[in-house]
Amino acid sequence: MTHCNLKSDFNLITPHPPIAGLLSIFHEQELTETVHDTNGHGYLATFVGKHGRLVILRVHSRGLVTIDLQCYEEDNIAQLDNLLNALEKKLKVLLNGNITRIKKLPALVRGAKVDRYWPTADGRIVEYDIDQVVYDEDSDYQNIKILHSRQYGNILVLDGDVNLAESDFAYTQAITGNGRESYAGKEVLILGGGDGGILAELVKKKPKMITMIVHIDQKVIDGCKRHMRKTCGDILDNLKGDCYQILIEDCVPLLKKYVREGRMFDYVINDLTAIPISTAPEEDSMWEFLRLILDLSIQVLHPRGKYFTQGNSATLTEALxxxxxxxxxxxxxxxxRKEVVCVPSYLEQWVFYTAWKK
Amino acid sequence: MTHCNLKSDFNLITPHPPIAGLLSIFHEQELTETVHDTNGHGYLATFVGKHGRLVILRVHSRGLVTIDLQCYEEDNIAQLDNLLNALEKKLKVLLNGNITRIKKLPALVRGAKVDRYWPTADGRIVEYDIDQVVYDEDSDYQNIKILHSRQYGNILVLDGDVNLAESDFAYTQAITGNGRESYAGKEVLILGGGDGGILAELVKKKPKMITMIVHIDQKVIDGCKRHMRKTCGDILDNLKGDCYQILIEDCVPLLKKYVREGRMFDYVINDLTAIPISTAPEEDSMWEFLRLILDLSIQVLHPRGKYFTQGNSATLTEALxxxxxxxxxxxxxxxxRKEVVCVPSYLEQWVFYTAWKK
Incomplete structure (x- = not known):
């Protein structure tokens, strides 16, 4: 059951366009009209036709005409597109050059098996070229999806947030210092990073030891090691290697233990989550968690060490x-310091932070 | 006059959900109901309320409920959002766990002064964070807009196609060989490039001479030299410099003249246009133009020279x-050979070509 919404909008100079001439087009298409009383808010008519078609025609009172067309995906879309074109043509004639903008948007597809709409962190609608749901599991903590995109490869989506795609080496680069660091012989702590991208990259740099604490959720690793291999290679196949170990547990008690033991790391890479969008940090448990992790991370950071983390969308200036x-x-x-980086699958510019002890 | 569309969709296991319980919520909001005869295509009711509000409730016959809410931007959006939340809550109770997906999309804004929807080349809806129209001119050839985005800076949009933003140095890099070429002492021909990005970058490389033929449209240069200065610097302020000249004319007769004179270039950079999306190359004048330019460009290319150009969206495999x-x-x-590059403001992966004589 998939449903499509087509839209055409017309910005006009004329406040009260003569739209009676449009009606014959609807009637030709065997659409049954209902004119609604809008109590002075312009003209509103709905037209119901065969195959579950519905058209909503509104003539707003200050020079805007909107047409919405709803139909089923198995309907004759070309015919309906022709209907919109006929309406556009007729409006152009009726209004004789008084149209300042005509805008048609790509059809919105609703209820489809594969959902292609994953809004950006700053709340804009974007449609991905997703053609397949590769993995879809509810863990005890979150919903984990891996979706296939033709241009980005597989994309990890946690609770509806795009996390990382196989195309996003730029993310891994940014959160490891954009090639400016030398990891050889160093002690590294990764918090999160369950997709394996950072770990796979850093083991190549011959570090002394990488400890990666994947916060609780084994199912992220399960999905990624099968379906995000362009990102993680074979690094997640084993939880232990020559120079790394992966711990799947709550990172807070472990960090506290490291603090007590006086353990130090040359690099701490916090890949747990983007900073919260909410701007009420005193009330929000996400902010509380973030502050706690941040404080513990800096405590286990070597005096000349570096702490790397992602921020959020560059447009969320208040949260940043x-x-x-x-x-x-x-x-x-x-x-x-911070850096703005383009991560291909994010469809928005992303801020990364580097911090170090004064 | 700006109009908002809010949407909530519910995918259900139940084919015929008991929705009568929802109606009281609409009535509380003083919405007047019309139930339409859909001829067996599920339940369809429209509700008209104060301030020009309209709600369309559809219960499709195979387990999908869609709710569309139309209102004006100056309306109480929080109140309407609450209405959607109340409907969602009620549906959850009525359906008691039989909902497989709830999807709310960001509101679509229609008829606004600043249009934020500029679909990708492969036809997907994307919303940009555009907050200002900086330049908007119709030349004899096209509509030229420069729009301001908080994250991408100013964006040049020609006839509705996103051309280049100030954030898009990756484009300039890709179409000049991604740093693998040495331009010092070379003869370079740029076709198009009216935004000045390629020219500004290549003059730094001490070429012998860059000839840039901006195809016909002076107004692109006029807009860019004022509003795209992060891209072009001051290079467009003068049509002539020590190692460059900008010609504003039809590039076809000029290329033919170069062929007749036997002129040769070490690099030809075709920045005129993306390759056409249409897949009827024998009938399409865009393809004819492209073939002509391509053939002439290769004729003026030095036997060891390189030809660079953009392709199109990586997903348009047929056109490519x-x-x-x-x-x-x-x-x-x-x-x-070809290369796929992430150009920040494009919101899709982009293909670039390099060609050379066999």
């Missing part, structure tokens, strides 16, 4: 500022 | 294959 405020409140004072 | 077929039919035989 709040994060930077948190950086100023840690038990160890830190300096930081 | 057709282009590659054209490369096989030139009067001078060529070899080619």
């Amino acid at each position: 500022s709040l994060y930077e405020e948190q950086l100023g409140k840690l038990s160890c004072p830190v300096d930081f | 294959s057709l282009y590659e077929e054209q490369l096989g039919k030139l009067s001078c035989p060529v070899d080619f």
Whole structure:
């Protein structure tokens, strides 16, 4: 059961266009008209036709005509597109040059088996070229999807948020210092990173030891090691290797243990989650979790070490500022810098942070 | 006059959900109901309310409920969002776990002064974070817009196609060989490139001479030299410099003249246009133009020279294959390679070609 919405909008100079001439087109298509009383808010008519077709025609009172056409995907879309074209042509004649903009949008597809709409972090609608659901599991903690895109490869989506695609080596590069660091012989701590991208990249650099704490959710690893191999290679096939170990547990008690033991890392890479969008950091448990992890991470960071993490969409300036405020409140004072990076599958510019002890 | 469309979709296991319980919510909101005869295609009711509000409730016959809510931007959006939330809550109770997916999409804004929807080349809807129309001119050849995006800077849009944003140095890099070429002392021909990005970059490389033929449209240069300065710097302020000249004319007769004179270039960079999406190359004048330019360009290319150009969206495999077929039919035989690049503001992966004489 898939349903399509086609739309055509017309911005006009004329506030009250003569649209009676359009009606014959609807009647020719055997659409049954209902004119609604809008109580002074322009003209509104709905037209119901065969095969479950529905057209909504609105003439708004200050020079805007909107036409919505709903139909089923198995309907004759070309015929309906022709209907919209006929309406457009007729409106152009009726309005004789008084149209300032005509906008047709790609059809919105609703209820489809494969959902292609995964809004950006800053709340914009974007449609991905997703053609297949490769993995879809509910763990005890979240919904885990891996979706196939023709251009981005497989995409890991956690609770509806695009996390990482096989095309997104730029993400891995950015969160490991964009090639400016030397990991050889170093102690590295990765928090999160269940897709294996960071680990797969850093083991190539001959570090002394990488400890990766995948926060709780084994099912992320299960999905990624099968379906995100362009990202993780074979690194997730074993939880232990010559220079790495993967721990699947709650990272908070473990970090606290490291603090007690006085353990230090040259690099701490926090790949747990983007910073919260909510701008009420005092009330939000996500912010509380973030502050706790951040504080513990800096405590286990070597005095000359570096802490890397993702921020969020470059347009979420308020959330980013709040994060930077948190950086100023840690038990160890830190300096930081940020960098804006294009991660292909995100469809928005992304901010990454580097912090170090003052 | 700006109009918003909110949508909530519910995929169900139940084919005929008991939705009568929803109606009280509409009535509480003083929405007047019309139930339409769909001739067996499920339940369809429209509800008209104050302030020009309209809700369309459809219960499709195979387990899909769609709710569309139309209102004006100056309406109480929070209240309407609450209405959708109340409907969602009620449906969850009525259906008692039989819902497999709930999908709310960001509101579609229609008729707004600043249009934020600029579909990708492969026809997907995407919403940009555009907050201002910086330049909007109709030349004799096309509509030229420069739109401001918070994350991409100013974006040049020609006839509705996103051409280049100030964030898109990756485009300039890709169409000049991704840093693998040495332009010092070389003769370079740029076709198109009216935004000045390629020219501004290549003059830094100390070429012998760059000839840039901006195909006809002076107004592109006028807009870009004022509003795309992160891309072009001051290079468009003068049509002539120590090692470059900009010619604003039809490039076909000029290329023919170069062929007659036996002029040769070490690099030809065709930045005129993406390859046509249409897959009827024998009938389409865009393809004819493309073939002509391509053939003339290769004729003026030095035997050890390189020809660079953009292709199109990586997902338009049919159009790309057709282009590659054209490369096989030139009067001078060529070899080619292609590269997929992420250009930030495009929101889709983009193919670039390099060709050279066999």
